[in-house]
Amino acid sequence: MxxxxxxxxxxxxxxxxxxxxEKFYAAYNAIETFLFVPNHTTHGGVHVRDAVDLKRTMFTVxxxxxxxxxxxxxxxxxxxxxxxxMESSHIDNLLFxxxxxxxxxxxxxxxxLGVEILFAQMRGHAVNxxxxxxxxxxxxxxxxxxxxxxxxxxxxxxxxxxxxxxGGTGMNFMNPALLARAFLFxxxxxxxxxxxxxxxxxxxxxxxxxxxxxxxxxxxxxxNYTATPSAWDMFxxxxxxxxxxxxxxLILLGAAYLIFTGVxxxxxxxxxxxxxxxxxxxxxxxxxxxxPTHIMHAPAYYHLIMGGFAFGAVYMATDPVSAxxxxxxxxxxxxxxxxxxxxxxxxxxxxxxxxxxxxxxFNVFAPLIDHFVVQRNINKRLKRALQ
Amino acid sequence: MPSNGTINLxxxxxxxxxxxxxxxxxxxxxxxxxxxxPPDFLHVTPKMVVKQGDEVQAGAPLFHDKDxxxxxFTSPVSGEVVEIVRGEKRRxxxxxxxxxxxxxxxxxxxxxxxxxxxxxxxxxxxxxxxxVFIRQRPYSLIARPTDTPKAIFISGFDSAPLAPDLGxxxxxxxxxxxxxxxxxxxxxxxxxxxxxxxxxxxxxxQAQGVTQTVFNGPHPAGNVGVQIHHVDPxxxxxxxxxxxxxxxxxxxxxxxxxxxxxxxxxxxxxxxATERGYFRTVQGVHLKExxxxxxxxxxxxxxxxxxxxxxxxxxxxxxxxxxxxxxxxPEGNEYEFMGWLTPGFNxxxxxxxxxxxxxxxxxxxxxxxxxxxERAFVVTGEYExxxxxxxxxxxxxxxxxxxxxxxxxxxxxxxxxxxxxxxCEFVCTSKINVQKIISDGLEMxxxxx
Numbered sequence: 001m002x003x004x005x006x007x008x009x010x011x012x013x014x015x016x017x018x019x020x021x022e023k024f025y026a027a028y029n030a031i032e033t034f035l036f037v038p039n040h041t042t043h044g045g046v047h048v049r050d051a052v053d054l055k056r057t058m059f060t061v062x063x064x065x066x067x068x069x070x071x072x073x074x075x076x077x078x079x080x081x082x083x084x085x086m087e088s089s090h091i092d093n094l095l096f097x098x099x100x101x102x103x104x105x106x107x108x109x110x111x112x113l114g115v116e117i118l119f120a121q122m123r124g125h126a127v128n129x130x131x132x133x134x135x136x137x138x139x140x141x142x143x144x145x146x147x148x149x150x151x152x153x154x155x156x157x158x159x160x161x162x163x164x165x166x167g168g169t170g171m172n173f174m175n176p177a178l179l180a181r182a183f184l185f186x187x188x189x190x191x192x193x194x195x196x197x198x199x200x201x202x203x204x205x206x207x208x209x210x211x212x213x214x215x216x217x218x219x220x221x222x223x224n225y226t227a228t229p230s231a232w233d234m235f236x237x238x239x240x241x242x243x244x245x246x247x248x249x250l251i252l253l254g255a256a257y258l259i260f261t262g263v264x265x266x267x268x269x270x271x272x273x274x275x276x277x278x279x280x281x282x283x284x285x286x287x288x289x290x291x292p293t294h295i296m297h298a299p300a301y302y303h304l305i306m307g308g309f310a311f312g313a314v315y316m317a318t319d320p321v322s323a324x325x326x327x328x329x330x331x332x333x334x335x336x337x338x339x340x341x342x343x344x345x346x347x348x349x350x351x352x353x354x355x356x357x358x359x360x361x362f363n364v365f366a367p368l369i370d371h372f373v374v375q376r377n378i379n380k381r382l383k384r385a386l387q
Numbered sequence: 388m389p390s391n392g393t394i395n396l397x398x399x400x401x402x403x404x405x406x407x408x409x410x411x412x413x414x415x416x417x418x419x420x421x422x423x424x425p426p427d428f429l430h431v432t433p434k435m436v437v438k439q440g441d442e443v444q445a446g447a448p449l450f451h452d453k454d455x456x457x458x459x460f461t462s463p464v465s466g467e468v469v470e471i472v473r474g475e476k477r478r479x480x481x482x483x484x485x486x487x488x489x490x491x492x493x494x495x496x497x498x499x500x501x502x503x504x505x506x507x508x509x510x511x512x513x514x515x516x517x518x519v520f521i522r523q524r525p526y527s528l529i530a531r532p533t534d535t536p537k538a539i540f541i542s543g544f545d546s547a548p549l550a551p552d553l554g555x556x557x558x559x560x561x562x563x564x565x566x567x568x569x570x571x572x573x574x575x576x577x578x579x580x581x582x583x584x585x586x587x588x589x590x591x592x593q594a595q596g597v598t599q600t601v602f603n604g605p606h607p608a609g610n611v612g613v614q615i616h617h618v619d620p621x622x623x624x625x626x627x628x629x630x631x632x633x634x635x636x637x638x639x640x641x642x643x644x645x646x647x648x649x650x651x652x653x654x655x656x657x658x659x660a661t662e663r664g665y666f667r668t669v670q671g672v673h674l675k676e677x678x679x680x681x682x683x684x685x686x687x688x689x690x691x692x693x694x695x696x697x698x699x700x701x702x703x704x705x706x707x708x709x710x711x712x713x714x715x716x717p718e719g720n721e722y723e724f725m726g727w728l729t730p731g732f733n734x735x736x737x738x739x740x741x742x743x744x745x746x747x748x749x750x751x752x753x754x755x756x757x758x759x760x761e762r763a764f765v766v767t768g769e770y771e772x773x774x775x776x777x778x779x780x781x782x783x784x785x786x787x788x789x790x791x792x793x794x795x796x797x798x799x800x801x802x803x804x805x806x807x808x809x810x811c812e813f814v815c816t817s818k819i820n821v822q823k824i825i826s827d828g829l830e831m832x833x834x835x836x
Contacts, residue, residue, distance in 0.1 A: 001724040004724070005722055005724075033759075033760060035725065036722040036723060036724055036726070037722065037723040037725075037726030037727060037756070037758065037759060038757070038759075038760055039719075039720045039721050039722050039756070040720075040756065040757040040760065041688075041718055041719050041754075041755040041756060041757065042755045042756075042757055043699075044820060044823060045812050045820045045821070045822045045823055046694065046695050046809055046812045046822070047688060047690055047694040047695070047697065047699075047714075047755050048694045048695075048716065048753040048754070048755060048813065049757050049758045049759075049813060049818065050736050050737055050738070050758065050813055050814045050815070051734035051735055051736040051741055051743075051758045052736045052737075052738045052740050052741070052758070052759075052814075052816050053727060053758055053762070053817075053818065054759065054762045054766075054816055054817060055727040055759060056727045056740050056759075057740065057765075057766060057816050059727065059728065060740045126760055126762070128763055128765075129762070130765065168763060170763030170764050170765050170817075171763070260739055261738055261739045261740045262738040262739055262740070263738065263766075265767075265768055320765055320766050320767040320768070321765055321767075323767070325767040325768075325781055326781075326782075327768060330768075370782075373779075374779055374782050374798075377777070377778075377779050377782075377798065377799075378798065380777070381622075381799055382797070384620065384622065385623060
């Protein structure tokens with residue numbers, strides 16, 4: 001490691017002000033601090049610091065995403081071979097998924113980080129680590145068939161219009177990864193709905209199985225909730241959907257890790273699920289008696305295991321920058337997201353997945369929610385002073 | 388005696404460090420050189436009363452505050468004013484006194500403060516120089532004799548990392564602590580509050596004429612600001628006073644024995660202190676007396692106070708007026724390869740992102756490394772976990788950064804002091820200097836008047 005450090009120390013002057021590679025300082029700094037925690041010491045305030053930093057925080061989220069990523073790869077292969085009625089081992093499934101998904105991840109990181117570094121250099125600040133997570137969330141929230149150019153477009157859109165136009169990391173008011181996905185959804189609807197969820201690259205000498213349908217649970221639930229895969233399959237993730245969203249079980253595992261480490265807000269995660277479940281129960285009450293398979297009759301927990309509900313609740317709604325920032329506000333924010341998602345799913349058949357828009361919608365309202373919480377604190381203090 | 392019962396505080400964090408001071412008291416010989424340092428006192432503009440070469444007794448005025456001429460800063464020892472050290476723009480940094488062997492104090496009439504009027508008590512405190520150890524909230528300034536505080540607060544324990552045991556410090560105070568409390572009781576029409584830890588020593592428990600409140604919980608439960616917030620919070624235009632227990636003892640001695648002898652028991656702590664313990668000396672002592680052969684000096688940071696709120700010093704400096712502890716920890720000016728990626732069994736974090744959570748009771752030899760670079764504010768909910776006050780820390784900080792005075796007032800800036808936010812700064816993922824923001828905000832409000 002000493003040699004590496006010496007090398008960095010040797011080349012560093014080139015990147016500093018006045019050096020010939022001055023223009024690449026942000027990139028150099030990003031690599032240097034990736035390799036070595038800097039030798040900076042405290043001055044002025046506290047003399048010791050907690051070991052956690054933004055790199056560790058983002059890395060923790062990546063760890064929490066890994067199970068869904070690996071399962072997403074496996075499921076990509078599984079769904080593919082199923083479509084052709086082929087027997088396949090776990091390894092076959094995983095390998096197929098790996099080959100299909102790695103390019104998406106590489107393109108997402110490449111394009112996004114490139115733009116991040118460009119902006120950091122232009123604005124003269126260090127590269128923020130937020131994109132480590134964003135860059136993973138983008139492919140995980142897309143169908144495996146998404147063309148690479150669209151992933152690149154999403155990544156660039158995400159960094160530039162999702163974040164940098166608002167002033168950079170920490171200043172954006174909507175979840176950048178989700179905003180990028182919404183952009184793709186509305187700009188290229190054909191690529192994000194319909195028969196896009198399974199990679200149907202032809203297999204030599206094989207045809208799709210008879211009566212094959214690539215529809216997701218959400219696409220069929222509206223007409224007949226009993227036509228969805230079994231609750232067990234949906235919970236475990238043996239279903240069609242975006243790469244990372246299918247396995248509720250593994251997402252909950254990630255949630256447990258985020259909550260345990262303190263990186264993810266348990267208030268938001270719990271309240272989103274709670275809001276969705278309560279609204280599901282409410283829908284049961286309102287359900288039309290003459291249509292026994294109507295979505296409103298679906299057991300409330302169906303909404304939590306279908307589509308992107310769990311993925312959104314755990315990895316998207318919890319983005320601290322775009323979520324409510326007060327602890328009380330987080331409860332309200334989460335409950336509203338969950339409830340609104342189910343409402344959208346039930347009352348808007350043209351748009352089956354409510355999670356994405358619901359989170360973005362309440363990202364916008366999060367400052368308002370916080371405003372009321374802050375006002376309550378102010379009023380309490382005012383009342384005390386007047387006594 | 389009246390009691391407020393117990394207040395349980397859940398939020399906060401105890402930073403467990405190596406190098407706690409054993410309860411062993413050593414008397415230091417009176418140092419040859421002591422100093423009174425005007426920069427120790429916030430917003431005091433010194434106007435000299437003595438000049439170089441003057442002989443002074445303990446309790447004799449050295450300078451007074453230009454804006455509050457009745458507030459005198461006096462010599463802690465008898466001896467000769469040997470040097471007035473000035474810095475940039477001739478700002479006075481130190482008034483150095485070479486102590487003589489006689490250790491004589493100006494004589495003050497002995498009196499039971501309970502029999503004196505408020506005015507007599509105030510004048511005695513101002514005259515002797517003991518006054519400057521009574522401070523006010525908001526702003527942590529020296530109390531103004533013209534104010535009448537709504538209450539006076541004394542924290543009976545220090546919960547900061549490696550903090551001295553105040554109960555132990557009081558063990559040798561005899562009845563002076565109680566006499567000091569009696570004097571303070573004269574200064575307010577309200578109550579004198581004494582905050583106690585769950586396992587308070589008998590000296591503290593037996594204190595009379597004060598309202599006792601027990602505070603249960605992690606640091607910053609011992610911060611006087613946190614205690615004020617929970618017992619009698621400060622509203623706009625209100626003032627409360629506070630004072631350290633050791634200074635209560637010095638005030639007691641002033642009345643009971645008729646001498647000004649501002650003692651300081653200093654706890655020498657930290658992993659780089661080789662001979663730790665409690666050392667009895669005098670305010671403003673030259674640190675060499677205290678530190679020589681008792682701390683490692685190679686790549687070590689010496690701190691007057693604790694690791695959260697103290698200030699950097701060196702063994703050639705003088706003890707600060709409000710310091711009761713010296714901490715020695717290693718500097719952290721080294722790189723760590725992939726440090727953010729390691730399992731981190733040895734890395735202290737309030738979060739559980741490192742595996743050090745496996746061993747909750749471990750004490751750490753923390754160094755001064757920042758553990759990462761400063762970043763934009765991203766992670767929410769962290770500050771709230773370590774601030775046991777009904778304050779919205781993020782919003783208060785934002786109001787300060789936006790120079791929004793009205794919002795700052797609405798969000799309770801009068802109730803806070805930078806030390807209450809020290810843990811917020813410690814846990815901050817983005818490595819933001821939170822205490823600096825708070826002190827800037829307080830300064831803005833103070834100037835606004």
